[in-house]
Amino acid sequence: MNTAAPKPxxxxxxxxxxxxxxxxxxxxHQLALTVAVSSALALFPALGTTTLLCLAAGAALRLNHPLMQLVNYLLSGVQLLLILPLWKAGQWLGAPAFSLSLxxxxxxxxxxxxxxxxxxxxVMLGGIGFWAICAxxxxxxxxxxxxxLFTAAVARRLAAAAEAAAGPPAA
Incomplete structure (x- = not known):
């Protein structure tokens, strides 16, 4: 019988x-900027590049790397869903028409x-161009x-800490 607590x-x-x-x-501010930048980079329309993009942007902007990679990982499925529409949208910018039928x-x-x-x-460069406009x-x-949202979370956290420090109410 397994008595270990289930993983979250x-x-x-x-x-x-x-x-x-x-x-x-x-x-x-740092948290929101990290999520915003990494979410945009996670949708970059070239497979296999987002981890390095997040690493470079995190170093350049001094953002939180673990959080950037978490957002990147969470959005990897969305990147796959958006890659073809971004490539197609790149045709509006003058990218060549290219049928993606196998x-x-x-x-x-x-x-x-x-x-x-x-x-x-x-085609890929057209998609990257369209992404660069939207990012x-x-x-x-x-x-x-x-x-x-993050400001409210910090405020709740500080309020809870202040309440815990004050101790139980006097009777």
């Missing part, structure tokens, strides 16, 4: 990471591999939403 779910573990950062003194991609690669690679690179708006929006 992903949401509870994520919340615990945020609360631990608050305990260590990170400000609501049969057509295979035929293009077999016929002219270097040209197919160049065309696909253009600052995304960062501002996420920051504006999360900063008041």
């Amino acid at each position: 779910g992903l949401w509870a573990r994520s919340r615990n990471v945020v609360l631990e950062q608050l305990r260590r003194g990170i400000t609501p 049969d057509e991609v295979k035929a293009r690669v077999e016929a002219a591999p270097w040209q197919a690679l160049a065309d696909f690179g253009g 600052p708006v995304w960062v501002a929006l996420v920051y504006a939403i999360t900063r008041p």
